[in-house]
Amino acid sequence: MARRSASGAWSIHEVVLHLVIEEDEDFRSRLASLISDPSKRWAPIDPEGAVVAALPDAAPTSELMDQFEKQRAASVAWIQAVALGSSLETIYDHPEPGPLSAGDLITSWAAHDWLHARQIIKRLYEDTLVSGDGFRARYAGEWGI
Numbered sequence: 001m002a003r004r005s006a007s008g009a010w011s012i013h014e015v016v017l018h019l020v021i022e023e024d025e026d027f028r029s030r031l032a033s034l035i036s037d038p039s040k041r042w043a044p045i046d047p048e049g050a051v052v053a054a055l056p057d058a059a060p061t062s063e064l065m066d067q068f069e070k071q072r073a074a075s076v077a078w079i080q081a082v083a084l085g086s087s088l089e090t091i092y093d094h095p096e097p098g099p100l101s102a103g104d105l106i107t108s109w110a111a112h113d114w115l116h117a118r119q120i121i122k123r124l125y126e127d128t129l130v131s132g133d134g135f136r137a138r139y140a141g142e143w144g145i
Helices: 012-036 047-057 061-081 102-130
Strands: 091-094 098-101
Touching: 012 047, 012 061, 012 091, 012 102, 098 102
Parallel strands: none
Antiparallel strands: 091 098
16 A cells, blocks of 8 residues: 555555545645634645655554544535535635635535546556556456546
């Protein structure tokens, strides 16, 4: 889980670490900021740099998954208690993608998860092909995504 792919794509460990960091430092905190003061500028973030900086001290993947599960449960509870009681139409004027509503941010949060779930599945697929001891997986079909 800690090995990067031949292309240099993040390892599964790095993806899970990224999700843990993003859960707290990106989506939840930015949604809270948008709800409380949509005119307040968000501090810049560096998702890749944050993973590189946290990697030496990171817990094993299984512990990171537990951390993510706990953080996500807290996020869902917070969304239900606070965010859904606010206007999901409140807009933050983001400099890159442009105006983002609270609803856009919640939807992006979920989509972000699915992008990384796809990334993890692709890594598992690639690892299966590499670990096949010279056997091929052609009967399985092509990745094609």
